[in-house]
Amino acid sequence: MTISLQEIEQRMSRFEAVCRNSGVKLTHQRIEIFREVAQTGDHPDAERIFQGVRQRIPTVSLDTVYRTLWLLNDLGLITTLGPPRERTRFDANLNHHHHFVCVQCGLTSDFYSDALDGLKPPEAVKAFGHVKTTSVEVRGICIECSAKGES
Template identity: 55%
Template structure:
């Protein structure tokens, strides 16, 4: 579902303010890129954003789109779907369980919690489709990354440092 006009306006204002506050330049390309993500409920990928932005700004480069999207993500103005970027990660536990995800190093811990088994499915979700499974995901800094910074965006593929257990 698309966000309302007012909502988009609110998001845009928040964005502009955040850039100003952090002393980051409010360039035309950044505004356009942000708007394309903020005005849709579609969760587009980088290439989709690129193609849409290009209609309004034919000279935009794909790299600028990537750079800007990650910057916005780091600033907390947008987010990404799923725990991280880059490679797919596999989970050998086939029974229902949930995850704690460290937003800094990418560590993922499994847990099972009975209370979450029967989580109610809101009517709104029922209308979207047929729910088969429920996952709860807690995000934050894991005990190893805490109290260290956590600048946002997980370090490149988590180099050198294997996700600690």
């Protein structure tokens, strides 16, 4: 999924405002780590973010990337996806949306659906606690994997 330059600029502006309002320093490394997440629509994991940032800042460490990603998550600038036992993926799209996940290659793409947005959690969920947000994760085989004949 391609992210428009306007959307990236909006995300970067929000990032800067939230950091300033929270008293978080806008370091070069934090800016580049957030930019790496904000400019992609395919929900990269920390390792892929590290590889992308390292092309621009060769001295950045994987530890710095992880610490920054969790800081950004705590500030509400990104969210995490996927089960906690698998590699965590990060998403800078805070608009209400859903995900398609390819079970073969791991491709994760955003999609929007008024029908899914209207789904209400079942009453049984109240036994676990109060629902803050919902999203649907659809799992299947992406077009590229299908074309390769992977099933």
